[in-house]
Amino acid sequence: MCLAIPGRIVEMSTEQPALAKVDVAGVKRNVNISLLQDEGIGTGDWVLIHVGFAMSKIGEAEARDQLRMLSALGEDEMAMEEVRGYSFAEERPR
Amino acid sequence: MKYVDEFRDPKLIANVSHEIARVADPNRHYRIMEVCGGHTHAIYRHGLKNLLPHNVELIHGPGCPVCVLPMGRIDDGLAIAQQPNVVMTAFGDMMRVPGTLGTPLELKARGADIRMVYSPLDALRIAQSAPDKHVFFFAIGFETTAPSTALTLARAKALGIRNFSVFCNHVTIVPAIRAILDSPDMRLDAFVGPGHVSTVTGCRPYEFIARDYRKPVVISGFEPLDILESILMILHQLRRDDARVENQYRRIVPWDGNLPALRAIGDAFELRPYFEWRGLGFISQSALRVSQAYATWDSEVQFEVPGVRVTDPKAAQCGEVLKGVLKPPQCKLFGKECNPEHPIGALMVSSEGACAAYYRYAHLNEPVTV
Amino acid sequence: MQTAERELPRVRFADAAIEMAHGAGGKASRRLVEGLFVPLLANPILATLSDSAISNFNGSRLATTADGYVVKPLRFPGGSIGELAVNGTVNDLAVAGARPLGLMAAFILEAGLAGDTLRAEVEAMAAAAARAGVAIIGGDTKVVEHGFADGMYLATFGFGEVDARASLSPESIRAGDRVLLSGPIGDHGITILLARGELDLEADLRSDTRPLTPFVEALLETAGDGLRWMRDPTRGGVATALNELIRGAPVGITLFEEAIPLRDEVRGACEILGLDPLHIANEGQLLAVVSPEFADAALDGMRALPGGVGAVCIGEVRERPAGAVLAVTSYGGSRIIDMLVGDPLPRIC
Numbered sequence: 001m002c003l004a005i006p007g008r009i010v011e012m013s014t015e016q017p018a019l020a021k022v023d024v025a026g027v028k029r030n031v032n033i034s035l036l037q038d039e040g041i042g043t044g045d046w047v048l049i050h051v052g053f054a055m056s057k058i059g060e061a062e063a064r065d066q067l068r069m070l071s072a073l074g075e076d077e078m079a080m081e082e083v084r085g086y087s088f089a090e091e092r093p094r
Numbered sequence: 095m096k097y098v099d100e101f102r103d104p105k106l107i108a109n110v111s112h113e114i115a116r117v118a119d120p121n122r123h124y125r126i127m128e129v130c131g132g133h134t135h136a137i138y139r140h141g142l143k144n145l146l147p148h149n150v151e152l153i154h155g156p157g158c159p160v161c162v163l164p165m166g167r168i169d170d171g172l173a174i175a176q177q178p179n180v181v182m183t184a185f186g187d188m189m190r191v192p193g194t195l196g197t198p199l200e201l202k203a204r205g206a207d208i209r210m211v212y213s214p215l216d217a218l219r220i221a222q223s224a225p226d227k228h229v230f231f232f233a234i235g236f237e238t239t240a241p242s243t244a245l246t247l248a249r250a251k252a253l254g255i256r257n258f259s260v261f262c263n264h265v266t267i268v269p270a271i272r273a274i275l276d277s278p279d280m281r282l283d284a285f286v287g288p289g290h291v292s293t294v295t296g297c298r299p300y301e302f303i304a305r306d307y308r309k310p311v312v313i314s315g316f317e318p319l320d321i322l323e324s325i326l327m328i329l330h331q332l333r334r335d336d337a338r339v340e341n342q343y344r345r346i347v348p349w350d351g352n353l354p355a356l357r358a359i360g361d362a363f364e365l366r367p368y369f370e371w372r373g374l375g376f377i378s379q380s381a382l383r384v385s386q387a388y389a390t391w392d393s394e395v396q397f398e399v400p401g402v403r404v405t406d407p408k409a410a411q412c413g414e415v416l417k418g419v420l421k422p423p424q425c426k427l428f429g430k431e432c433n434p435e436h437p438i439g440a441l442m443v444s445s446e447g448a449c450a451a452y453y454r455y456a457h458l459n460e461p462v463t464v
Numbered sequence: 465m466q467t468a469e470r471e472l473p474r475v476r477f478a479d480a481a482i483e484m485a486h487g488a489g490g491k492a493s494r495r496l497v498e499g500l501f502v503p504l505l506a507n508p509i510l511a512t513l514s515d516s517a518i519s520n521f522n523g524s525r526l527a528t529t530a531d532g533y534v535v536k537p538l539r540f541p542g543g544s545i546g547e548l549a550v551n552g553t554v555n556d557l558a559v560a561g562a563r564p565l566g567l568m569a570a571f572i573l574e575a576g577l578a579g580d581t582l583r584a585e586v587e588a589m590a591a592a593a594a595r596a597g598v599a600i601i602g603g604d605t606k607v608v609e610h611g612f613a614d615g616m617y618l619a620t621f622g623f624g625e626v627d628a629r630a631s632l633s634p635e636s637i638r639a640g641d642r643v644l645l646s647g648p649i650g651d652h653g654i655t656i657l658l659a660r661g662e663l664d665l666e667a668d669l670r671s672d673t674r675p676l677t678p679f680v681e682a683l684l685e686t687a688g689d690g691l692r693w694m695r696d697p698t699r700g701g702v703a704t705a706l707n708e709l710i711r712g713a714p715v716g717i718t719l720f721e722e723a724i725p726l727r728d729e730v731r732g733a734c735e736i737l738g739l740d741p742l743h744i745a746n747e748g749q750l751l752a753v754v755s756p757e758f759a760d761a762a763l764d765g766m767r768a769l770p771g772g773v774g775a776v777c778i779g780e781v782r783e784r785p786a787g788a789v790l791a792v793t794s795y796g797g798s799r800i801i802d803m804l805v806g807d808p809l810p811r812i813c
Contacts, residue, residue: 002132002157002238002290002316003738003812006097025095025732027667032215034245035354046097048293048346049736051185051812052213052664053242055352056293058097062345067100070319073109095731104795111795131813141797159813186738186809199806203483212663212737212810239812318797435491435805444813454800 004050006058007031009043022049097345101317102140110322111145117329124150125281126328127418129271130236130288131158131444132316138451140318150325153418154448156270157288159234160187161416161439161447162371163263165406168193170399171232171261175206177397181224182208183217184232191443194404214246214260221250221258230259230393238290240264240382241355244362247388261393262384264363267291268299269380270371275307279419284328286321287313289343294359296351297339304337315343362388372406372439373413412439415448422452429453475499485806489699489745492806494708513708515695516560518626525626527562529553533618538581540659542651542670545618546585548747550592550600551673552698553622558680559694559750561630564596568621569603574613581615596675598622629684636692639715641781642759646679646750646766647672647774649702650730653744653808658733663810665736667729672748679750679772682765690755691762697751700804702778703742705751706789707803719779719791719801737810742791742801744808753781 005024013019018034020041033041033054041047047054118124128134134154137143143152156162172193175182182198189199189210202208207227211217214231221229233243243260250258267288274280287300292313300311310331314324324342331337341347362385369381384392393399406412410432411425422428422441432438434450441447477499485492502510509517516527533549550567557564569589573582593600651672658665676696683691697705702724710717719742726741734741754762759777766775779791789801 002130002135002288004238004290004293005735006095008096024736026729027665027732027736029665029736032242032245035241035352035358038354048290050238050290051242052215053245055238055290055355056346056348059345063097063100066323066345067103067106067319070106070109070323073106073113095728095735098735102793102795104793107795135813138799141793141799144796144798185812187811187813189809190806199485200483203481210662210809212812216662216664235812318795454802 004048004055006046007049009041009045009047012043020054022047022054024049098317101315101319103319107145107318107322110319110326114145114150114322114326114329115147117326117333118147118150119333120149122149124283124329124332125153125418126150126284126286126325127153127155127274127282128286128314128321129155129157129267130291131161131447132290133286133288133314133321134158134448134451136316136318136321138454142318142321145322146325150329153282154415154451155274155285155418156371156374156416157236157267157291158441158444158447159236159239159263159265160191160444161412161441162265162270162373163191163234164370164372165193165404166370166400166402167263169195169404170401172196172198172201172206173400174230174261174393174397175201175208177228179227180207181220181227181229182206182232183211183220183229184208185212185234186210187444188232188234192437214243215249218246218250218255218258221255225257228257228259228396230261232261232263234263236265236267236288236291237294237359240363241294241352241358244358247362247384247391248358250391251388256390259391259393259396260384262363262382264382265369265371266380266382267295269377270374271300271303273371273374273377274417275303275309277417277419280417282309282418283332284310284312286324286328287311287339289313289315289320289347292341292343292347292351294352294355297341297347297349298351300339304339308337310337311339313339313341313343313347315346361385370403373416373441375413406439410439412441415441422449425449483806487699488804488807489704490804490806493700494803514560515556516562518560526623527557527560527626528621528623529556529560531556531620531622533620534614535656536614537659538585538615540671541655543673543747544585544588545616546588547592548671548673549618549620550589550596551675551747552696553620554596554598554675554677555696557622557624558676559696560624560626561632561680561684561694562624562626563677564598564622564624566601566623567593567598569600570619571603571605572613572617572619573605573607574610574615575607576610577615585616592675596677627684629688630691631689632691632693634693634709634713637709637713637715637753637781638755639781639783640756641692641753642756642777643706643717643719643779643781644752644754644759644762644766645702645725645776645778646676646772647748648725648727648730649697649746649749650726650734650741650744652747653701654730654733656745663737665733667733669727669729672746674748674771676748676750678769679766682769682772683752683754683762686761686765687754687758690758692753692755694750694752697746697749699745701741701743701745702751703740703789703801704803706801709753710787710789712787714786715781715783716785716787717779717789718782719789721791721793723776723778725774725776725778738812739808739810743804
């Protein structure tokens, strides 16, 4: 249920619209992308793959945000609390 | 590897680890359950317990779809596999899980045609290439994997492939969490929520945990930084006496889930009125079966299965370990009658089962310096 | 000889039937060998459980080894069954510190095997033997019915003379000793897995099969009697080889995760399939335990060889945890590295 790995789309299939070739550290596999067709993905996008299906498109901005915040941890605790309040978009800051 | 290595950065891990130690209240003992078996595996693989203060305890939850499958269901699947001209396909995780008469690998050694696949689509391809055989897929997994089986069924139907069926053992995570919350011996403070299940379900299904039970839930990724950050977020909530659902795994989990995936599940499956979970008993509306529209591709319609309930030996305490009430070594059979080579319960077979994971640390009872 | 230092639990073989796990090189294999073969065939040399048996013969030490090769598919990127058989047998002798003097090969052939296929394998064996500097001096042939032997099975026998400089003994391992590895792991096992075609994964990978004699020569030359133990980590991988070394010992082995050399593609395949590279078979890598004063020279010696540039120290022997193999990360995480029960299986959970 849980083993899913990030990979980069290197080729979209011309014959089968639901298929793309994904590269994980040089290992390539054909992956079914029907679950993401609403999102408009293409070559160069990073997706999470699980049992031969792409489950999610990876958000580069969210990843960078997270890493930036974690590297600032401990530097200024008060500033971090404030930033954290704004970052988790689905909840309103206190 | 991009999106993996950055989340294993030692400096960032140290940052979060120190912050956890700073924020954790020394007068409090925290019991946090990680629901998903993949998280259990990641915690052991990356040795994350070493990075937490002693008063932050991680309890392993029931999110291991192999572990919660009753032996009777395995027997049912293997009964189908032993029919003439039948090929059984399954994920590698299933191959060493014991049924009453043996594991799939053992049955294969005795002549059954049992093949491991990486994707249910590969099982369908085998069916296409072997029209004189019936190929069935022993489907397991939570909501992460159910859409893949669903899409495979849709494809089988669209292509008119008749020598293929699915033996469906997909289960859903929320009823299991609810069973744990309702259990009288439950003493948990918060939950690390399932990261990959949530790519399908989104984060809303867990809101009842915060709203009705006042426990924080943080949906977490699987890299060391993800799990540690999620624990930090939980500690912050507990410190504020807050209880809400937060999404730590924002680069991957959409708050509203994946609509095409949910539609596919709704099309190919329906909820069983109840299903037996090994160690947790019967839980209503907690598992999927193939829907009427796909009856032709339902192994339970195409084949007779014994449907015999096999109970675990009374001495096996899988249920209490699954609920986090007991730690594996506290089960009377742990390490003696029940060990990875001769597992009594599936918690010892599956690499993400709490007992198997714990067994590998059995003789390490002191902290390790790097 | 087993000394009193090692308290090994007695193993029983009571399995009703043989299964694949018994051949995988892990715990089930160990149970078969130590619980059935050793007690029934009882003799002091067998009891040492080395890959090569060492006998004293007319004042020198004679190393002998026997191996079986069953590989599907017969040909794969980087090699074939014939090449594996020659290199594998040479390597079993080499890790005992022995220069190979001769090999023999028994062919078990499936009726219907194409003549060209057999010719290709024998040519591969001739080439591998020439490269390893050894001759195949005899053998046997049997043919079994169509449907058996997966095309062909090979059983080999090899003998050699143990070098005077070699004083290998696992019991001599002490805290502070270094664990050295000749190059990246997992290439062979993952290549075979991908070559079977069932997983639909493509990668630019080849088996690492090669004779290890030059590496052994370099270690004997630079480390002398500081060379405690060597092994070629085949089925069961580095994890199994090190667990077998350290089992029952008063010391343990600590590996440094980030130091373990791994090609990107092997890593990628292992991440996709949920496999641990430490459990994957290698056919051309050397593991050695060397005392600390010789470790740097030993590494330099290996790195100077063609194909040796990847040689690296992956860990060390420590007092604790005794009898176990531990892997630690630079951020302080640690995990026990265990032997597998049977073959590593891909997982989705």
